[in-house]
Amino acid sequence: MTTPFYVSPEQLMKDRADYVRKNIARGGSVAVLNYDGGILFVAENRSRVLHKISEIYDRVGFAAAGKYNEFENLRQAGVRLADTRGYLYDRRDVSALGLANAYAQTLGTIFSEAGGKPYEVELIIAEVGDRPEQDQIYRLTYDGSVADAHGFVVIGGAADAVSGVLEGSYTEGAHLGAALRTAVAALGRDGTETRELSPTQLEVAVLDRNRQRDRKFRRLVGAQLARLLADEPGADEAAFAENGNGNGNGGGAEEDSGVDASGSAAGGASGGSGEQGDILEDIDGVLDEEEGHDGPED
Numbered sequence: 107m108t109t110p111f112y113v114s115p116e117q118l119m120k121d122r123a124d125y126v127r128k129n130i131a132r133g134g135s136v137a138v139l140n141y142d143g144g145i146l147f148v149a150e151n152r153s154r155v156l157h158k159i160s161e162i163y164d165r166v167g168f169a170a171a172g173k174y175n176e177f178e179n180l181r182q183a184g185v186r187l188a189d190t191r192g193y194l195y196d197r198r199d200v201s202a203l204g205l206a207n208a209y210a211q212t213l214g215t216i217f218s219e220a221g222g223k224p225y226e227v228e229l230i231i232a233e234v235g236d237r238p239e240q241d242q243i244y245r246l247t248y249d250g251s252v253a254d255a256h257g258f259v260v261i262g263g264a265a266d267a268v269s270g271v272l273e274g275s276y277t278e279g280a281h282l283g284a285a286l287r288t289a290v291a292a293l294g295r296d297g298t299e300t301r302e303l304s305p306t307q308l309e310v311a312v313l314d315r316n317r318q319r320d321r322k323f324r325r326l327v328g329a330q331l332a333r334l335l336a337d338e339p340g341a342d343e344a345a346f347a348e349n350g351n352g353n354g355n356g357g358g359a360e361e362d363s364g365v366d367a368s369g370s371a372a373g374g375a376s377g378g379s380g381e382q383g384d385i386l387e388d389i390d391g392v393l394d395e396e397e398g399h400d401g402p403e404d
Contacts, residue, residue: 122217126248128138129226130172134158135263135293136230138169139276140241144234144315144322149264151309156263161198161323162186168314172227172248173260179207180227197320202233203403206244206252214250219305224248228261230398234313234322238279258289264296271295275368282342283334286310286326290335305331 108271127247133149138160147169149158162168162184170177186202187208209229217224229246242257258276271292279308280288290308294301310326317324326334326345 108125118220123316124247126224126226130262131264133171133220133262133267135260135296136171137258137272137289137293138230138232138243139261139272139285139289140243140278141282141312142238143282143312145241145243145313146282146289147230147231147309147313148286149155149309149310150293150307152307153309157309157311159309159325160230160323161204163192164197164320165235165313166200166202166205167232167234167311167323167382169230169232169261170227173218176225177227177229180212180225180229182272183212183305184209184231202231202242202244202386206231206246209246210250210398212250212254213248215248217249227300228265230255230259230261234312234315236315240377242402246387267401268292268298274364282312282345283337287337291341 115296136147136149137147139146145167147159149169149171151158156174158170162181162183166188168181168184170181184205188205188236191204192200195297209231213225213227213229216222225248227248231244231246233242235241245253245255245259245261257278258269258272260272272288275288275292277284277288290303294303307327308331312324312326313322314324315322330345331342340396345347
């Protein structure tokens with residue numbers, strides 16, 4: 107009988123973390139910023155169908171970087187958890203804090219399981235409040251760690267480089283157009299060279315606190331996005347007027363229940379049904395356990 111090869115727990119965790127970070131770094135970055143009217147999501151994404159940014163519930167948005175099939179499973183589980191809680195209790199009981207707790211427990215469990223592959227994902231869960239000081243933004247990493255962010259946060263790709271640019275250029279309380287151009291400029295400076303990102307290379311959405319309906323999530327696309335990037339006079343007002351009615355939001359949680367997440371270069375095409383079922387069961391379990399928790403554990 108051969109002696110099993112021994113690896114210390116510290117080395118095992120380090121190897122798993124290095125593996126995940128390397129694969130997440132292959133994809134584009136996602137930036138989430140506060141602006142004067144709510145919360146802005148900006149991602150480098152050439153796909154018009156596969157999204158990195160989505161709606162979870164009325165006031166809650168979701169952004170992800172990493173492997174497509176894995177964060178799509180998590181997104182669907184989050185929608186299911188939010189819908190269940192909103193139906194059983196009240197729509198106001200669905201919060202970014204509760205979702206961050208659920209995702210943290212799930213990601214932490216997956217990362218620490220021996221013999222399993224950790225999820226190659228980073229997430230941002232954001233909730234827009236009635237006032238700017240009530241906005242909430244949480245960043246979740248692959249190991250289940252949670253951090254609340256103020257002003258802006260970046261995940262994926264060259265997150266450190268993009269964050270460094272935003273440190274020197276972000277202005278609190280900026281208008282939508284100014285915040286968008288700041289984010290796009292930072293995403294274009296994620297390495298040694300400066301790139302100019304066009305509207306077709308971007309995915310942009312907002313949680314608009316001034317929207318006169320329960321669902322605050324809206325996508326900014328096409329001519330509206332181009333006008334904001336070009337800093338045309340009246341672009342901010344036109345974007346809100348043209349996107350605030352009908353189906354201008356580009357799809358919400360209910361509409362995105364199929365394929366609605368973007369793969370990085372490390373992403374796959376779809377997840378296995380068994381794996382997705384496990385994630386949904388994990389999230390469902392959190393629903394019963396979470397009521398006594400005061401906040402996410404780091």
